[in-house]
Amino acid sequence: MNENKSVLETIEPEVVEALVTRRDALRKGFGLGSTAAAGLAFASVPLALAAFAGQVRAQGSPGIIAVLNFALTLEYLEDEFYRKGLASSAAAAFTAGERAAIEQISMHETSHVAFLQTAIRSMAATPVAKPTFDFTARGTFPDVFTNKATFMAVAQTFEDTGVRAYKGQAGAVQSNPAVLTAALQIHSVEARHASQIRRLRGQKGWITNADRGNLPAATQATYAGEDNTTHNGVNAASLGTNFGGTAAVTEAFDEPLTMAQVLAIAGPFIV
Amino acid sequence: MTDQKKATITLSHIGELWQESTRREFMRVAALGGTAVLLPTLFAACSDSKNNDDITGPPAGTVVIDLGKDAGVLNYAYALEQLEAAYYTQVVTGISSSGLTAAEQVVLTDIRNHEVIHRDFLATALGTAKIPNLSVDFSSVDFKSRLSILRTAKTFEDIGVGAYNGSGKLLKDVNNLLVAGKIVSVEARHAAAIRDLLNPGSRDFAGDDVVDRTSGLDQEISPTLVLGGLLTFVKTPIQLVSTP
Numbered sequence: 137m138n139e140n141k142s143v144l145e146t147i148e149p150e151v152v153e154a155l156v157t158r159r160d161a162l163r164k165g166f167g168l169g170s171t172a173a174a175g176l177a178f179a180s181v182p183l184a185l186a187a188f189a190g191q192v193r194a195q196g197s198p199g200i201i202a203v204l205n206f207a208l209t210l211e212y213l214e215d216e217f218y219r220k221g222l223a224s225s226a227a228a229a230f231t232a233g234e235r236a237a238i239e240q241i242s243m244h245e246t247s248h249v250a251f252l253q254t255a256i257r258s259m260a261a262t263p264v265a266k267p268t269f270d271f272t273a274r275g276t277f278p279d280v281f282t283n284k285a286t287f288m289a290v291a292q293t294f295e296d297t298g299v300r301a302y303k304g305q306a307g308a309v310q311s312n313p314a315v316l317t318a319a320l321q322i323h324s325v326e327a328r329h330a331s332q333i334r335r336l337r338g339q340k341g342w343i344t345n346a347d348r349g350n351l352p353a354a355t356q357a358t359y360a361g362e363d364n365t366t367h368n369g370v371n372a373a374s375l376g377t378n379f380g381g382t383a384a385v386t387e388a389f390d391e392p393l394t395m396a397q398v399l400a401i402a403g404p405f406i407v
Numbered sequence: 408m409t410d411q412k413k414a415t416i417t418l419s420h421i422g423e424l425w426q427e428s429t430r431r432e433f434m435r436v437a438a439l440g441g442t443a444v445l446l447p448t449l450f451a452a453c454s455d456s457k458n459n460d461d462i463t464g465p466p467a468g469t470v471v472i473d474l475g476k477d478a479g480v481l482n483y484a485y486a487l488e489q490l491e492a493a494y495y496t497q498v499v500t501g502i503s504s505s506g507l508t509a510a511e512q513v514v515l516t517d518i519r520n521h522e523v524i525h526r527d528f529l530a531t532a533l534g535t536a537k538i539p540n541l542s543v544d545f546s547s548v549d550f551k552s553r554l555s556i557l558r559t560a561k562t563f564e565d566i567g568v569g570a571y572n573g574s575g576k577l578l579k580d581v582n583n584l585l586v587a588g589k590i591v592s593v594e595a596r597h598a599a600a601i602r603d604l605l606n607p608g609s610r611d612f613a614g615d616d617v618v619d620r621t622s623g624l625d626q627e628i629s630p631t632l633v634l635g636g637l638l639t640f641v642k643t644p645i646q647l648v649s650t651p
Contacts (some may be wrong), residue, residue: 233608240610247623303588306575310584313576320572321624323588327595328613328625332603340517341600342593367589368532368582375527380520388521388528389589390596 200312201256203305205264206395207319208252210301212266213405214294215249218242220271221291224281234288234336241291241329248322255318273404276354288337293355295330296343297393297401300358302326304392327390342387357401362391465646470538474630475649478536480577481529483630483647484587486541487570488526490640491563493543495519498556506553511604515560518597525590532586542642557605564598565617566636567591569628577651595625 218241221227230238253263271280271290280286302323309315331341339349346363348355363386365373376385393401465471472486473479498505499519502512530537549555571591578584599612618625628636630647 231608236608236610237612240613243620244613244618244623247619247621251622251624299592303585303592306584306588307581310578310581316576316584317572317627318624320575320588320591321627324568324572324591324595324625325613325618325623327592328599328618331596331599332612335600335603341514341596342517342521367528368586370528370532372524372528372531375524375531376520379523380517384517384520385524387517388524388593390592391589392585 197311200309200315201259201261203308203319203395204252204256204259204315206305206398207302207322208249208256208264209267210298210398210402211245211248211252213269213402214298215242215245216266216269217271217290217294218245220281221287224287226279226281226284226287229284234284237332237336238291241295241333244325244329248325251318251322255315268407269405270407271405273354276352276404288333289351289355292330292333292337292339292351293358293401295326295333297358297398298326299323299330299390300393301395301398303390304394304398306392340387343390344383345386357397361393362386364389364391466644469644469646470541471646471648472538473648474574474577474651477578477580477583478533479649480574480587481533481583482536482538483574484571484590485526485529485533485537486641486645487567487633487637488522488529489541490543490637491522491567492519492526493541494545494548494559494563494640495522497545497548497550498560501550504551505556506551507556511553511557514600514604515556518560518601521593521597525593539643541645543640544642545640547639554605557601560601561598561605562636564594564601565626566628566633567594568598568617569626570630570633572625573627573629573633 218238222235222238222242227235227238256263272278273290277286277290280290302319306316306319306323309319334349335341337350343359343362346356346359346361348359351358365371365382365385367389372385372389373382376382380387470486472482474483495515495518498515502515505512507515545559548559568591571587571594575584575587575591578587598617602611602614603609605611613625629651631650634645634647
């Protein structure tokens with residue numbers, strides 16, 4: 137990075153474009169070009185993003201790009217799922233709270249897609265193309281877009297799987313602090329989503345043991361291994377004595393999934 | 408980043424950190440490589456290695472946390488979990504007169520369990536490297552007020568999420584990073600649940616105040632800001648060294 141340039145000036149123009157929405161500029165009452173508007177909008181953009189474009193570029197590696205493309209594939213899946221869901225007959229039955237949640241989540245998934253595409257391009261790599269999706273998972277969820285309950289069930293598995301997927305890749309991007317931090321920042325958003333969808337479905341916001349709760353058996357792989365109580369060699373099982381027992385210990389720690397495990401779960405949704 | 412772009416922001420009281428305008432200003436200053444100075448009378452508990460001239464010497468009994476080492480980062484997490492566990496323990500102790508509904512009491516009790524388990528797990532993992540027990544001060548909380556309880560819980564959970572997100576990059580051992588990842592998503596689940604109790608059926612579970620609309624990223628908060636945001640609740644002086 138050129139030491140004499142401000143953070144803004146070091147960022148690729150397309151990154152600036154991605155950061156600045158037309159609404160941001162309009163809301164502030166300025167008819168400015170994108171770079172000027174970026175200066176105004178920047179105060180609301182998380183620090184990681186400002187640092188991201190500058191730091192990430194030189195540190196791209198095949199491994200990190202593969203992780204980002206893996207994450208992008210999951211975000212494509214979620215983004216299309218929520219956009220189709222909101223336009224479907226299943227959405228007609230949404231309560232106001234369900235609609236608010238799905239709209240907010242959908243907005244985030246769209247942003248995640250754009251963010252990851254920008255990140256990958258900033259490393260002079262090409263974002264993976266969006267697959268064709270089958271949200272019935274080859275007929276397992278035939279009424280996913282006509283039955284609200286099925287739609288919300290699939291939403292829960294996507295969010296709980298997403299949390300595990302990002303967690304499982306943290307170590308693989310550790311060598312790049314900007315990518316790691318951004319991945320963690322998406323990871324916690326997926327966890328917020330998961331909590332809300334679960335609670336809207338009458339479940340606790342957290343995962344007890346390896347229970348899929350009121351989800352169909354086809355979703356069990358999303359929860360397999362969540363009952364682990366040993367972390368970095370320390371068995372925490374007994375720490376729940378007087379504090380909810382082993383069940384609470386399993387709730388207190390979310391578990392990772394490997395890329396292969398996630399792809400096995402997502403596979404039926406990809407044509 | 409250029410020296411002439413460096414800026415300084417000075418706070419007169421710690422509450423300013425959590426005012427939206429001040430927080431944004433902080434982020435802007437931090438993005439430019441500037442520094443945050445907290446007035447020593449109000450921030451004697453926390454020194455920044457870059458700002459030694461602005462801070463009086465650490466008082467006796469100061470707990471030193473070295474963020475340059477994994478044990479220090481885990482102790483930073485342990486400090487947060489100590490505060491959270493102590494807070495929710497006090498909530499649950501007085502829960503019958505809290506004004507919380509039965510369903511809300513279940514949520515708060517679950518969270519108490521999780522935070523106690525996080526605290527005791529980190530204590531076990533740190534072994535002899537762990538910092539002492541921190542003295543807490545929750546006199547600013549009205550434990551007979553549902554709103555006061557939930558608003559304070561929201562502060563703890565959102566800061567907790569931002570703290571783990573902001574400190575993951577400081578960890579060197581990938582196994583420690585994984586443990587932090589296992590905990591932070593549970594904190595985010597808590598944050599969403601508490602926010603939904605405060606404003607049911609809204610978008611607040613992942614509201615625009617914590618998740619940037621354009622990037623879809625949650626907050627990441629530097630250790631200095633995290634400690635500043637929680638200063639109201641901790642009596643033990645804490646000094647962070649090797650701050651990023």
